[in-house]
Amino acid sequence: MIPGVLFCCFLLLLVFLQWHRPKDKRLPPGSMGWPYIGETLKLYAENPNSFFFNRQKRFGDIFKTHILGCPCVMISSPEAARIVLVTRANLFKPTYPTSKEKMIGPEAMFFHQGAYHSRLKKLVQSSFLPSAIRGSVSEIEQIVLRFLPSWKNTTINTLQEMKRYAFDVAMISAFGEKQDLETEGIKHLYHRLEKGYNSMPLDLPGTPFHKAMKARKLLNETLRKLIQKRRQSRREGGGLLGVLLGDKDNEKLNQLSDSQIADNIIGVIFAAHDTTASVLTWILKYLHDNEDLLEAVTREQEGIRSKIVEANRGLRWDDTRRMPLTSRVIQETLRTASILSFTFREAVEDVEFEGYFIPKGWKVLPLFRSIHHCADFFPQPERFDPSRFEVPPKPNTYMPFGNGVHSCPGSELAKLEMLILLHHLTPTYRWQTVGVEDGIQYGPFPVPKWGLPLRVGRRNKTATP
Numbered sequence: 001m002i003p004g005v006l007f008c009c010f011l012l013l014l015v016f017l018q019w020h021r022p023k024d025k026r027l028p029p030g031s032m033g034w035p036y037i038g039e040t041l042k043l044y045a046e047n048p049n050s051f052f053f054n055r056q057k058r059f060g061d062i063f064k065t066h067i068l069g070c071p072c073v074m075i076s077s078p079e080a081a082r083i084v085l086v087t088r089a090n091l092f093k094p095t096y097p098t099s100k101e102k103m104i105g106p107e108a109m110f111f112h113q114g115a116y117h118s119r120l121k122k123l124v125q126s127s128f129l130p131s132a133i134r135g136s137v138s139e140i141e142q143i144v145l146r147f148l149p150s151w152k153n154t155t156i157n158t159l160q161e162m163k164r165y166a167f168d169v170a171m172i173s174a175f176g177e178k179q180d181l182e183t184e185g186i187k188h189l190y191h192r193l194e195k196g197y198n199s200m201p202l203d204l205p206g207t208p209f210h211k212a213m214k215a216r217k218l219l220n221e222t223l224r225k226l227i228q229k230r231r232q233s234r235r236e237g238g239g240l241l242g243v244l245l246g247d248k249d250n251e252k253l254n255q256l257s258d259s260q261i262a263d264n265i266i267g268v269i270f271a272a273h274d275t276t277a278s279v280l281t282w283i284l285k286y287l288h289d290n291e292d293l294l295e296a297v298t299r300e301q302e303g304i305r306s307k308i309v310e311a312n313r314g315l316r317w318d319d320t321r322r323m324p325l326t327s328r329v330i331q332e333t334l335r336t337a338s339i340l341s342f343t344f345r346e347a348v349e350d351v352e353f354e355g356y357f358i359p360k361g362w363k364v365l366p367l368f369r370s371i372h373h374c375a376d377f378f379p380q381p382e383r384f385d386p387s388r389f390e391v392p393p394k395p396n397t398y399m400p401f402g403n404g405v406h407s408c409p410g411s412e413l414a415k416l417e418m419l420i421l422l423h424h425l426t427p428t429y430r431w432q433t434v435g436v437e438d439g440i441q442y443g444p445f446p447v448p449k450w451g452l453p454l455r456v457g458r459r460n461k462t463a464t465p
């Protein structure tokens, strides 16, 4: 009797839901796959790029699917992506797995919208504006000059080396040039934390996630000590930490709390580190595969170098503004590699969207990579051709740093790091891939297989044209 009643209730509920959704509210086309697992297995069986590409071809620029336990709407037209990220951004909140929130810290800006987000965004942006980072050129140059010679006549794992570099730059951006006693401890604990970033969120003794969470707790304690020290000495110090400590909300004069500061410092190191390292790894790969381009970039950098040597000075911000070809190589690498293939948002209410209905709670994913690889906007999209950036791309078709309220505040710093490295690398060194296997691995960003092992030697200047 009871199962029969329950079954009837279930049927009534289905009928109610069917009535409740007006007929003109149609979901985007696409397949939701199997119950609960949806199309997740297909996503892993194909690679993510072909998974999205095949469905876009079949269903169009806006389609639905079901992956990782969530109903999703994929967006691959520039106009629709702009609606989600810019014009109606208030209807689509950023969303991350809870395990990521726990590791980075729930008060980091990525996880928020509204007044708290915009307060932090302004502070972080002010730390990474060109006017704020132009003074860091010589410090970043020193980092490059310290580690480049160690590459000579060895085989390097490019991704690992680039991570080392991007991490050192992130540390000075976060804490300033003057290293505190706590900085070494923070570096060590951060490395323990990042080992858990891509692990299963299984908080049991011995699992990578558990170890990462332990490191996160200790990291919090060390950061709090540093924050207290700087607060007590009444010297905020440099870097983003200095900016966050110095901020007082205009109306209430309330300071950011220790945990708000700590979570945002970890958040920025996290956002700055693997992203920049992955793009730098791709740059070395593309320059290796395009010899003429490498020679042209080298000539550009040699021109600047010789003036600097003549004047007996170090590299300056203004020099980095005179590297048009090298800058286009960076732009094209950001497009071709599209290391952030997409981003996640979640509908905060039922949304009418381009003639479709997106129910509250559904994930919405603007697919940056699909837009960057669309032949309508970038002819012969698979070709690595920096000259395409001699004219600016069409509006909203090029978003390696995102768009709208959550766009990347670190884009200028990332590009600066790349320019400084290439300035010293190309005139002096040459590199050959080790092993023959071409391909891509995801961890989580797409990078050349095995992190691109390279044999690095001194450049033979007489042998080049």
Ligand code: HEM
Pocket (backbone or CB within 6 Å): 094, 109, 110, 111, 121, 124, 128, 173, 267, 268, 271, 272, 273, 275, 276, 279, 339, 340, 343, 344, 399, 400, 401, 402, 403, 405, 406, 407, 408, 409, 410, 411, 413, 414
């Ligand atoms: C080549 C390197 C980088 C790439 C490709 C990149 C890309 C992006 C993208 C696409 C977003 C937007 C994500 C979204 O809308 O959901 C983003 C956000 C962010 N990035 Fe970057 N980024 C890079 C380097 C950096 C650096 C060096 C920093 C720090 C100085 C940084 C700090 C951040 C922060 C804090 C956010 C969150 C902004 C917010 O939620 O308002 N990124 N980044």
